[in-house]
Structure formats: C-alpha cells, structure tokens
Amino acid sequence: DGGITQSPKYLFRKEGQNVTLSCEQNLNHDAMYWYRQDPGQGLRLIYYSQIVNDFQKGDIAEGYSVSREKKESFPLTVTSAQKNPTAFYLCASSIQRGTGNSPLHFGNGTRLTVT
Amino acid sequence: EDQVTQSPEALRLQEGESSSLNCSYTVSGLRGLFWYRQDPGKGPEFLFTLYSAGEEKEKERLKATLTKKESFLHITAPKPEDSATYLCAVGEGGGNKLTFGTGTQLKVEL
Numbered sequence: 766d767g768g769i770t771q772s773p774k775y776l777f778r779k780e781g782q783n784v785t786l787s788c789e790q791n792l793n794h795d796a797m798y799w800y801r802q803d804p805g806q807g808l809r810l811i812y813y814s815q816i817v818n819d820f821q822k823g824d825i826a827e828g829y830s831v832s833r834e835k836k837e838s839f840p841l842t843v844t845s846a847q848k849n850p851t852a853f854y855l856c857a858s859s860i861q862r863g864t865g866n867s868p869l870h871f872g873n874g875t876r877l878t879v880t
Numbered sequence: 881e882d883q884v885t886q887s888p889e890a891l892r893l894q895e896g897e898s899s900s901l902n903c904s905y906t907v908s909g910l911r912g913l914f915w916y917r918q919d920p921g922k923g924p925e926f927l928f929t930l931y932s933a934g935e936e937k938e939k940e941r942l943k944a945t946l947t948k949k950e951s952f953l954h955i956t957a958p959k960p961e962d963s964a965t966y967l968c969a970v971g972e973g974g975g976n977k978l979t980f981g982t983g984t985q986l987k988v989e990l
Contacts, residue, residue, distance in 0.1 A: 809980075
C-alpha cells in the first residue's frame with residue numbers, strides 16, 4: 766500500500782544535539798511538508814517542498830533544516846538552535862504543489878523528546 | 881491573518897447520541913476546507929474536502945457541510961470507534977499552506 770513512513774516513532778536526545786527525522790513516501794506526490802504539533806495548538810508548518818531540490822520556510826522554520834534530494838524523501842533536522850524541540854512531528858505530502866485545494870496525507874509522526 | 885476556530889474543545893456523547901462539531905474560519909479567498917480525524921499517537925487521517933458554500937459530503941456516520949463562515953461535521957448515531965480528535969483546516973487562495981484549528985476531542989461512550 767502507498768503511504769508515508771516516518772521513523773523512528775519515538776526519539777530521545779540530549780539538549781545541544783542535532784537530530785534528523787526521516788520521512789519517506791511512495792505516493793509519487795510532488796509536494797512534501799513538515800508540521801509540528803503541540804498540545805492545545807493547531808498544526809504549525811515548519812518547511813515544505815514542492816519539487817526536488819527546492820524547499821521553502823514555513824511559519825516556524827527557525828532551528829530546523831531540511832533537504833529534498835529525492836522525490837520520495839524529505840528529512841528534517843532539528844538543530845540545537847531550536848529552543849523548544851520537544852514535540853510531535855508530522856510529515857505530509859500532497860499530489861498537487863499548492864495545498865490550498867488538495868488534501869494532505871500524513872505519516873504517523875515522530876515524537877521527539879529532548880532533555 | 882487566516883484564523884480557524886473549532887468548538888467545542890471536547891465533547892462527550894453517549895452511543896447513538898447525534899451531535900455536531902463546528903469549525904469557524906476567516907480567510908481571504910477559501911480554496912478548500914478540510915476535515916481530518918486523528919487518533920492518539922497517530923497522524924491525521926483525511927476525511928473530507930469542501931470547496932464552496934452549500935457543499936456537503938458524507939461518509940458513513942459523518943456529514944460535513946460548509947457555509948461562507950463555518951463548517952459543521954455532523955455525527956449521526958455515533959459509536960465508540962468514532963472517538964478521536966477531529967481537525968479542521970483551511971487553504972487560502974494563492975497560498976501553499978493550510979491553517980489548522982486546534983481540534984475537537986470526541987469521546988463516545990457505551
């Protein structure tokens with residue numbers, strides 16, 4: 766079955782360390798996204814990519830970095846510059862490059878805990 | 881700035897007790913309104929897209945409707961397996977992102 770795979774499901778890191786979250790999709794979707802979910806808040810966009818080798822900052826990009834070297838893969842690095850990195854991270858994709866009128870398909874998330 | 885407000889924050893229903901969830905939005909040029917279901921520890925699962933006022937979509941016990949200012953997710957005769965958090969999101973004209981509400985946490989009890 767086609768879908769989005771995020772790994773690992775749980776991740777624990779010490780403060781000051783960079784960490785990379787994996788996201789792979791086999792839906793042949795052009796666009797991919799990273800969202801962050803915190804209790805009591807709506808999903809917030811970190812970065813998105815509409816095509817290979819191109820990506821754009823979302824609303825809360827500070828302290829994060831991404832790459833899009835392959836259509837299927839969109840890894841997210843949480844750097845030590847991110848002040849509050851503990852959160853639930855969701856990767857998504859959409860068939861069209863603009864999300865205004867096409868739905869997102871989500872992976873099952875990575876819960877990152879930084880102590 | 882686009883805004884999406886969902887109410888109530890939490891809702892507890894008895895099995896078979898129908899109700900509605902609300903999603904109010906302000907956006908310049910709605911391109912689409914999306915409903916998702918999210919189970920604990922999982923990613924959101926897409927349910928419906930609505931594009932214009934007056935549009936309705938149905939799936940099993942769920943029915944989504946849209947006006948110019950809000951959308952409703954009607955749940956008819958809910959079952960315990962309908963328990964989840966329901967998220968609403970809007971896409972605005974020309975944009976490349978969705979604005980999400982904070983969700984309604986639904987609990988259906990026997």
